[in-house]
Amino acid sequence: MITTEAERFQMHESLIHTHGKEVANIIMEHLPPTGWGDVARRSDVAGLQVLTKKDIDMLRISISGDMEALRMEMQALRLEMRSEMHMLFNQQLKWLVGLVITAQALGTGALLAGMKLL
Secondary structure, eight states: OOOOHHHHHHHHHHHHHHHOHHHHHHHHHHSOSSOGGGSOOHHHHHHHHHHHHHHHHHHHHHHHHHHHHHHHHHHHHHHHHHHHHHHHHHHHHHHHHHHHHHHHHHHHHHHHHHHHHO
């Protein structure tokens, strides 16, 4: 049963008249604001504790699976990146060797041409 504010006020006034203001205030402070139907019992809290623990355990299992999938995906990406870096390094090395050989040939050609002019 839900108690309205008007009913609570009337009860407080009755308690003041019967027991005095101080006792009436103490009694009113110990009553729930909307009624006893909204007060949780220990068994209610215990039941929620069990359900909450189950939810947390299920979440832990789900997160563990997600973390393992993430680790595997990161490992695959790491291997892919290493492979791509190796390929790019080889391309760069081939280009650099070709450039050095070309520069050496041009330098040698220029040297020989200069010697012919002298």
